[in-house]
Amino acid sequence: MADHITKYRVIYGDTDKMGIVYHANYLRLFEMGRAEFFRHLGLAYTDIEKKGILLPVAEAYCKYLHPAKYDDMLIIQAVLDTSLRAGIKFDYSIERESDEKKLVTGYTKHACITPEGKVVRPPRFLMEIISQFQNKD
Template identity: 60%
Template sequence: MKPKPLTHATSYRVIYGDTDTMGVVYHANYLRWFEIGRTELFRHLGLPYQKIEDRGLMLPVSEVKCKYITPARYDDIIIINATLNTEFRAGMQFDYVITSEDGSVTHTTGYTRHAFINKQGKVVRPPAFIRELVQAVNRKGRDQ
């Protein structure tokens, strides 16, 4: 049985500075919201991103996909759903769905892939504490 993926939802209100002259959210801001989503997912898992950096590792984005579906607008409340994709093995992948507050409108879907690098900028394998976290997420998903 395939484990249920772990998803964390973060609420965000669109501020005026997020919009362009057409009154819709500027496209690059969705990537910022992806970052908010994955950061809050890490925090939810008990591993704030700062703790990863404290261990001498960083997770730069190596690939991103963002599919724009319906624009969000000033003062909308959006929900950033970030899911840890436990099937991706080379680093980490997070999948995203950004919706309206009530979930009736999907604004954006996408993913980010991340490599692990050390302080010298060298790509390294996912460390044991991250592999254990992914295994725990998989176990939790099977138990639900």
């Protein structure tokens, strides 16, 4: 299993009038977890783009369990699911660090496309890097 943990402190701008993290901002936190996952592999998302591959979100799901509030320290876990043949899926879990309460779970599915918009299988360079990371566990 390839996974990575990212920590993030909720800023005031993440919250709504009720003082809790606005629901759509969890998708930003998913993106943060995903980007840091790639960076941890030694491959920033911009490096993937430079190799001619884009990873648009094709599907997103978010299950809200408990609210996060201003100044909460969050633990974002991104887990790569390599079972898709024609894309990449990340599963996410976000918990509050202070009480380890799980706040949100979800996933995103990503197509692999060329800059011209052609859908392709995950490229070899990406799968080799992911495979090396999985073998370290």
